[in-house]
Amino acid sequence: MNIEEILNNCQAAIKYEFRNKSYLLEAITHRTYANESKNKMKYNQRLEFLGDSVLSLIISDYLFKKYNTSKEGLLSKVKSSLVSQKSLADISKELKLGDFLLLGHGEEVSGGRYRDNMLEDLFEAIVGAIYLDSGITNAAKFVMTAYKNRLTNLDIENFDKDYKTIFQELIQKKHKTSPVYKSYEYHDENNHEMFKAEVYVNDKNFSSGIGKSKKEAETEAAKKALENIERVSKTIKKNRQNK
Template sequence: MSHAETRRKERLEEVRKFAEDNNIPVQNIQLLNTALTHTSYANEHKGEVIHDNERLEFLGDAVLDLVVGEYLFLRFPTWPEGNLTRAKASAVCKPACAECAAKFHIGDYMRLGRGEEMSGGRTRVSILGDAFEAVIGAIYLDNNYEVAARFILGHLKKYLDLIDEGNYDHDYKTDLQELVQKHKEADIRYEVVRDEGPDHDKTIWMKITINGKDFGTGMGKNKKEAAQKAAREAISRLQKGAQI
């Protein structure tokens, strides 16, 4: 057996252990392996047939939206659309997905390029959140909707419980201000970096910086929503050890 074949076998055993440790039913181990492969790794191994997790992330994001949307629709039959939308956004945001991923150590099993590895990619909110969605996509394809839904609702229980308690329409900008106020020189700034769509249906991307350093982005239907999501991501990064 060649070195490459040996390494491939070892890698699949690592992924199988990840699945077993986290009670993920697996029929096609390669799907889960792809879900744990960042684009930076695939780019560094272009001579090999390696697929990154971006397509699975796309699918997983859609399944995640449907599962949580269905849960909220059935759980709160009297809520108007606006409440449902805000509640769903609080549960499926990148920091929430990243926190779920971190709890079952998804970063330890990611295949990353050397640059991402050196820059702390295994704990980066965006990479962990994307990987969580990619794993959902793999579970959905490898099993069925019901299995994926159980996985999602189990891991998002903390956030769904907060919604049950009414704690979903939170002011993360104020929370962030309070978190960084101990730093006398903390300068928080929000900047619209992109917008798309007509005025009646616009999507806005907001970037947040603290003392000139990027601390995240948020996307929303207006500046307020985008800023809240950016602030939430910044809080998550600070809680994970990012320095101002």
């Protein structure tokens, strides 16, 4: 694809049409590509710097207004999680933004297009580019759309609790008992030491999890148990609505 096609496809992916496409070109251009280019090009580090602050403001404003009784400490932890490298990289992967990144040859062959740090920087740069192109309102629209599922499923009341604690409190409330974990060690096909944990409630196997430690395996089992409960609840609710 030529540059114009890449810009058009990127705009389609982010559902925003730039008034000034030079902002988008700068946002998707990595330093290594600019250095190898015969023409003098801007690259995305400055936009990344701007976008980081714009994104932080948008998410902070949302949390401040949505959770108007929550304390600053909790809101800070939630915001940090939402704007973490992993969150931004995951969103970039969902939008397939890595497909539009302009990289130098060395970064391209080493897999830089899909590295989390690259995708984090790219997302922030695009936020900064939209902000420069048309202001905070459209930047916020883009961010809110990209974060829709994460914000919809945000359980701020349980944010500080781990999955085992949440599952235990739920089971104690519903069944007047506590979940029991049974774990054992094994070696995978590469002979790496691994753990598998199964969680039981009243001798019924709720789910299982795998991890590099006993704690990690039990946490994964609790997480899957909660997901199973949520899935069953949604199915029951849907069936009732269809009657």
